[in-house]
């Protein structure tokens with residue numbers, strides 16, 4: 693069981709002073725953030741600032757060299773140091789990964805499986821849930837993202853927006869403690885983007901815990917409780933959307949916003 697499971701005040705994810713390098717390239721230089729339960733936290737920043745890396749470190753898809761990561765109050769245990777540091781408990785890694793569902797820019801659906809099969813696959817194979825129970829949930833989540841009528845089609849027969857909604861249903865069907873999105877709309881053209889934003893907004897309104905990496909400042913502003921601006925591997929500024937977008941303080945954030953937000 694998860695240690696602080698029942699305490700709503702315990703953040704789903706806490707990261708303290710995280711450092712991450714790829715060889716000589718320092719990508720995260722001491723980043724601290726939390727994903728409080730029921731909150732939407734957005735990560736913004738220019739290309740290469742470390743947003744995806746931070747998300748992947750939070751999910752233990754990437755190793756990090758220094759700093760702590762806690763999942764629902766439970767610290768990740770490490771072995772080794774520096775570039776050799778790795779999580780020491782494979783069961784802990786598995787438990788955390790299955791409780792943090794990622795949605796990527798490229799939807800990564802299995803081409804040889806129908807949409808329904810795609811959504812059902814991980815709860816059955818990874819969580820060992822019963823097929824009938826999973827099918828019922830999968831249909832419910834596909835309905836929720838507005839593609840309940842697409843259960844039996846293959847991904848290639850759907851639009852990009854529909855595929856991304858299927859990927860969101862697949863993430864939801866794991867019933868994770870948090871959803872992590874890495875630019876979920878950036879591969880879509882503007883019209884399809886709106887379909888996906890609508891789904892993400894509805895999830896935010898339901899009070900799901902989410903971390904969203906996005907270039908879409910309007911979405912970040914609309915749905916976030918907290919926005920973090922990363923610059924060259926450090927948090928340059930953070931706060932509520934109205935602080936960050938309304939009264940940005942650092943020159944770098946002002947520059948970034950003037951380049952990304954349409955006048």
Ligand SMILES: Nc1ncnc2c1ncn2[C@@H]1O[C@H](COP(=O)(O)OP(=O)(O)OP(=O)(O)O)[C@@H](O)[C@H]1O
Nearest residue numbers: 714717719737738739740741742743744745746905
């Ligand atoms: N697997 C890797 N090996 C080596 N360097 C990497 C790797 N992944 C990322 N990097 C480097 O780390 C830095 C941060 O990359 P990251 O993908 O986190 O940026 P980002 O903020 O997500 O950018 P974008 O907005 O373009 O997605 C970049 O300089 C990138 O080249």
Ligand SMILES: [Mg+2]
Nearest residue numbers: 743744745874
């Ligand atoms: Mg990225």
